[in-house]
Amino acid sequence: MLTEDGKHLYVSYDEYHNLIEKLAIKVHQSGWQFDTILCLARGGMRPGDILSRIFDKPLAIMSTSSYRAEAGTQQGKLDIAHYITTPRGEIAGKVLLVDDLADTGHTLNVVIHQLKNNYRPITELRSAVIWAKGVSSFTPDYAVEFLPTNPWIHQPFESYDTMSPEQLQAKWVV
Numbered sequence: 135m136l137t138e139d140g141k142h143l144y145v146s147y148d149e150y151h152n153l154i155e156k157l158a159i160k161v162h163q164s165g166w167q168f169d170t171i172l173c174l175a176r177g178g179m180r181p182g183d184i185l186s187r188i189f190d191k192p193l194a195i196m197s198t199s200s201y202r203a204e205a206g207t208q209q210g211k212l213d214i215a216h217y218i219t220t221p222r223g224e225i226a227g228k229v230l231l232v233d234d235l236a237d238t239g240h241t242l243n244v245v246i247h248q249l250k251n252n253y254r255p256i257t258e259l260r261s262a263v264i265w266a267k268g269v270s271s272f273t274p275d276y277a278v279e280f281l282p283t284n285p286w287i288h289q290p291f292e293s294y295d296t297m298s299p300e301q302l303q304a305k306w307v308v
Contacts, residue, residue, distance in 0.1 A: 143285040145289055150264075157276060157277075158189070160262075160278065161230065161276050162189075167228065168260070169228045170193075170230070171191050171229075172231050173233070174232070180291075194218050194229075195218065196218045196219075197214075198213065198214050200213070200241060214248060232261075232263070235265040235266065238271065265277065265281055269284045
């Protein structure tokens with residue numbers, strides 16, 4: 135649900151999963167055949183996992199991190215893992231890069247540059263996100279929602295960003 139001022143988008147678990155399914159339909163309808171899904175951890179892990187299951191393709195993972203300060207609400211220095219985790223040796227062929235959103239576009243631009251320059255066995259690379267913001271410098275190949283007002287997206291699992299193991303335990307103590 136988008137707030138009246140357009141500054142916040144609140145997404146329920148059901149809406150989140152529906153958007154991932156719509157993303158899968160967009161990729162499928164394009165007719166593009168790919169070999170591997172590469173998700174950017176953490177945001178792309180949930181969509182990547184579901185798309186991997188739907189398309190029956192192996193899931194590779196590249197860890198990136200830039201939103202760490204203020205419980206994940208403030209972008210900082212971008213860190214990118216040196217290695218990709220994949221079940222089939224080296225990542226190669228046609229790769230679908232998956233993340234949750236194209237926010238500023240910085241992460242996706244840097245990752246794609248790195249993949250094109252450092253992973254020669256990748257023959258074709260396309261990108262898929264749930265949300266693309268109007269301020270993004272990156273235009274994904276596949277996106278479900280375009281957000282021209284650039285709202286902060288409150289994803290359903292963000293409550294865990296500020297939850298400690300003790301708080302979780304207290305929740306479940308009878």
